[in-house]
């Protein structure tokens with residue numbers, strides 16, 4: 635089942651045509667570009683200098699080739715495990731002709747997740763009195779750059795949003811999790827979706843925060859600090875890909 639997407643070619647499996655090297659390559663050129671002895675192209679198949687037979691592939695030209703692997707469900711599931719294709723297809727991006735490859739390129743590297751999300755900090759005031767009334771803030775997240783839900787792809791990926799108040803001494807810091815954008819699945823088949831807090835295309839999420847500095851905290855310059863970092867299941871938080879700060883003056 636896994637091999638259908640991760641090693642899609644017949645030559646990648648034990649049998650007459652087995653090729654051990656090709657097998658290790660996973661999703662390789664031929665996965666998308668070779669069928670029945672023809673090299674598939676998105677262009678007209680009329681390049682006389684090509685040293686191999688060519689065939690025009692409408693699926694390469696309009697990106698339907700991506701759907702074969704970036705959409706996955708099974709019987710009994712309530713929602714697809716991978717829904718990158720279907721969310722894009724139902725979106726205004728698809729309608730406007732902004733295809734997968736328009737953003738990703740046909741062979742591009744993974745995009746920077748910072749490109750997917752806009753973060754706006756709205757802090758009520760930049761001056762705080764120790765032991766005084768709480769400081770209120772709104773942190774607004776919007777999916778402004780991704781052609782599907784954010785974070786995309788497998789349910790093992792999530793994005794941690796944290797808020798910290800850091801003192802200039804570099805030692806004193808109060809940090810808390812604001813939210814986790816991602817999915818939680820049941821641990822048994824058919825892996826029903828328990829929660830889904832990803833940001834849909836264009837979706838805005840406003841997080842309200844309120845906090846106070848106790849009387850015994852140090853005065854001076856503090857920083858109101860919001861970060862977003864990727865969490866892949868089983869791994870520790872990675873370095874933040876969004877890191878925004880506002881200076882606070884504390885009396």
Ligand code: HEC
Nearest residue numbers: 661662663665666667674675676677694695697735740741
């Ligand atoms: C995941 C699918 C996929 C894989 C894997 C892939 N390609 Fe492509 N490739 C595409 C798509 C889609 C296009 C067409 C993009 C466009 O022009 O809109 C393309 C375009 C091309 C083109 C330009 C000619 C054309 O058909 O438009 C060449 C040359 C090419 N690929 C070579 C390669 C080589 C060499 C590899 C392996 C190193 C590779 N590709 C791997 C999907 C793939």
Ligand code: HEC
Nearest residue numbers: 639640642660661665697699700702703734735738743744
């Ligand atoms: C044959 C199955 C298959 C097809 C077809 C396919 N992909 Fe993928 N794609 C994968 C797999 C599997 C991965 C996970 C990483 C890997 O194995 O390279 C992946 C990873 C990716 C990533 C993440 C890249 C990274 O480095 O982490 C992007 C972006 C992507 N694919 C876009 C596309 C687009 C756009 C198309 C259509 C042009 C496409 N894929 C077609 C199977 C496929």
Ligand code: HEC
Nearest residue numbers: 700704719722733734737744745747750780781785786787
């Ligand atoms: C409007 C631009 C845009 C379009 C259209 C788009 N993407 Fe993306 N995609 C992004 C951005 C930005 C990210 C980075 C955010 C993230 O990692 O979740 C991303 C992330 C991804 C990832 C996760 C990469 C990883 O590191 O695991 C995959 C897979 C992917 N896209 C596949 C697709 C496919 C397939 C399509 C078409 C159905 C598509 N994308 C259409 C912008 C786009």
Ligand code: HEC
Nearest residue numbers: 635636638639640702703704705706786787788790791866
């Ligand atoms: C329908 C196609 C498909 C099938 C079937 C499939 N995968 Fe994947 N897999 C993908 C794609 C596409 C990605 C890239 C994740 C993304 O979208 O960011 C991926 C990513 C992964 C990753 C990297 C996880 C991550 O979040 O980066 C692992 C590990 C993996 N697959 C294992 C498996 C195993 C094990 C199976 C069989 C139980 C399997 N896959 C079946 C398409 C598939």
